[in-house]
Amino acid sequence: xxxxxxxxxxxxxxxxxxxxxxxxxxxxxxxxxxxxxxxxxxxxxxxxxxxxxxxxxxxxxxxxxxxxxxxxxxxxxxxxxxxxxxxxxxxxxxxxxxxxxxxxxxxxxxxxxxxxxxxxxxxxxxxxxxxxxx
Numbered sequence: 001x002x003x004x005x006x007x008x009x010x011x012x013x014x015x016x017x018x019x020x021x022x023x024x025x026x027x028x029x030x031x032x033x034x035x036x037x038x039x040x041x042x043x044x045x046x047x048x049x050x051x052x053x054x055x056x057x058x059x060x061x062x063x064x065x066x067x068x069x070x071x072x073x074x075x076x077x078x079x080x081x082x083x084x085x086x087x088x089x090x091x092x093x094x095x096x097x098x099x100x101x102x103x104x105x106x107x108x109x110x111x112x113x114x115x116x117x118x119x120x121x122x123x124x125x126x127x128x129x130x131x132x133x134x
Contacts, residue, residue, distance in 0.1 A: 003070050003118040003126035007062040010077065010111060014055025021048025033098030054080075067123035074115045081112035 020028050025044035026036040034040055061073040085108035092101040118126060 001114065001117065003074065003121070004062045006114045006118050007058045007070075007073070010114070011055045011058035011062070013107065013111075014051045014058060016055075018048045018051030018053075018055055021045060021051065023048075032100050032104070033096075067126060070123075070126050071119065074119050077111060077115040078119070081108045081115065084108050085112065 021044050025041040025048070029036045029040060029044055034044070057073065058077075061070060064070045064073070085105055088097070088101055088104050088108060091097045092105070
């Protein structure tokens, strides 16, 4: 898989989930066992806005021609996937989320594996050019 394909998939996931969390939080929260209350809906909308931001970054990063820029986005994806996955697992094990939270764990794990794979393939497989040594 190329970095361009990975970033396209990540962008679509981020934007679609983000839009759902922003526009229909009261319908999305019960899916994960979160009570649909005004304060939790607001937090869900903030989370959705962050997902949309990431989705847009991923979307534009697909066309980066500089490997250092692509690598930076991929490294940030690794960090975010580890932290987000850890927070999700913590909430799941504490009983704050229901069994559907495992689907989120799977998404974080797939994003982590995809980003690590793209990083391991380097600039040639990404379609971006490495900067020449100065």
